[in-house]
Amino acid sequence: xxxxxxxxxxxxxxxxxxxxxxxxxxxxxxxxxxxxxxxxxxxxxxxxxxxxxxxxxxxxxxxxxxxxxxxxxxxxxxxxxxxxxxxxxxxxxxxxxxxxxxxxxxx
Amino acid sequence: xxxxxxxxxxxxxxxxxxxxxxxxxxxxxxxxxxxxxxxxxxxxxxxxxxxxxxxxxxxxxxxxxxxxxxxxxxxxxxxxxxxxxxxxxxxxxxxxxxxxxxxxxxxxxxxxxxxxxxxx
Numbered sequence: 569x570x571x572x573x574x575x576x577x578x579x580x581x582x583x584x585x586x587x588x589x590x591x592x593x594x595x596x597x598x599x600x601x602x603x604x605x606x607x608x609x610x611x612x613x614x615x616x617x618x619x620x621x622x623x624x625x626x627x628x629x630x631x632x633x634x635x636x637x638x639x640x641x642x643x644x645x646x647x648x649x650x651x652x653x654x655x656x657x658x659x660x661x662x663x664x665x666x667x668x669x670x671x672x673x674x675x
Numbered sequence: 676x677x678x679x680x681x682x683x684x685x686x687x688x689x690x691x692x693x694x695x696x697x698x699x700x701x702x703x704x705x706x707x708x709x710x711x712x713x714x715x716x717x718x719x720x721x722x723x724x725x726x727x728x729x730x731x732x733x734x735x736x737x738x739x740x741x742x743x744x745x746x747x748x749x750x751x752x753x754x755x756x757x758x759x760x761x762x763x764x765x766x767x768x769x770x771x772x773x774x775x776x777x778x779x780x781x782x783x784x785x786x787x788x789x790x791x792x793x794x795x
Contacts, residue, residue, distance in 0.1 A: 569738075602781050604722075611771055611785035612722065618778055655722055659780025663737040664712075664724040 570595045570658050574667025582675045587643040589654055589670045594637075597660035601639045603632055606669075607652040616641070618659060648674050677701035679711075679772050679786035686792045693759040693791060697772030704730055704750050710775040711755040712782055713746065715768040723768075727779060728755060735779075762793045 571594040581587055591601065599619045604612040614623050616632045632641045643650055651674050656667040679699040687693060695713070702709055710729040716722050726746040727735045736744050745758040755772060770789050773782035 600780070604782075611788055612782075613785070614781065614783045617781045617783070623783070657722070657724075657780075657782075659778060662727075662735045662780075663739070664727075664780045666722040666724070668721050 569663055570597060570661055570665055572656055572658055572665050572667040574656055574670060576670060577668065578671040578673070580673045580675055581646050583646060583648060585646050587641075587646050587650075587672060589641040589656070591634075591639045591641070591656035591667050592637055593639075593658055595661070596636050597658045599635050600658055600660035601632070601634060602657045602659055603630075603641045604655045604657065605650075605652050606655065612655060643672075646672075646674060650674065677774065677784045679774060679784060681770055681772050681786045681789035683770060683789045683791050685790065686794060687762060688795055689763045689793055690761055691793075693757075693762050693766065693793075695757045695759075695770055695772075695789060695791075697755040697757075697786060699753050699755070699772070699774065699786075702774060702776075703753065704728075704748050704755065706730055708777040710779050711748070712773050712775060712780075713755075713757045714771045714773060714782070715766075716771070716788075717765075717768045725759075726757060727775070729779060764793050767791060767793045 603616040606612040653669045683695045712727040713725040728746045774784040
């Protein structure tokens with residue numbers, strides 16, 4: 569089983585700042601990493617899929633990079649509406665596993 | 676428009692079997708490349724993938740739940756199902772179903788979730 573280690577657990581940022589979230593995997597997963605946003609009381613929403621591919625309709629402020637075992641998710645120019653919990657998830661092998669989440673607060 | 680909606684018993688007792696239904700529209704589980712997964716989230720905690728079923732009836736399960744899981748589908752009625760046997764309080768969670776398209780582990784559309792409480 570591939571373990572996904574996500575950090576930090578929480579962030580408090582001001583509007584306009586840059587957010588960076590890290591995920592490290594215990595096995596090489598190529599670029600099979602996905603990123604989700606979960607707002608309070610809602611289901612997760614896919615933002616970025618395998619190959620660092622931005623999903624349709626997702627603003628270009630969101631991006632990701634990485635290959636192998638080290639991955640980074642970035643939000644440029646963070647907005648108040650970006651508050652929520654962000655999860656990474658590997659889709660390279662079963663069982664599909666998620667990071668523990670990063671709670672983003674906007675000051 | 677793609678929609679998914681989960682339904683379940685709400686509350687059940689320890690040792691019972693949990694039966695969940697995912698009713699969806701806007702896609703078909705008979706279309707090549709389509710899969711439906713179940714994921715759960717205990718209150719205030721993270722996400723756990725449980726199982727996936729695909730258009731050609733292939734299935735995958737999370738081994739952490741050993742042999743307690745059974746996933747199935749009814750293609751003609753646009754539904755997918757999950758059964759969990761011998762539930763206990765640790766199975767209390769919100770249960771989501773989600774669709775994948777072409778990339779089996781990439782969940783690109785989610786239902787709103789169904790709350791399940793296991794309590795005596």
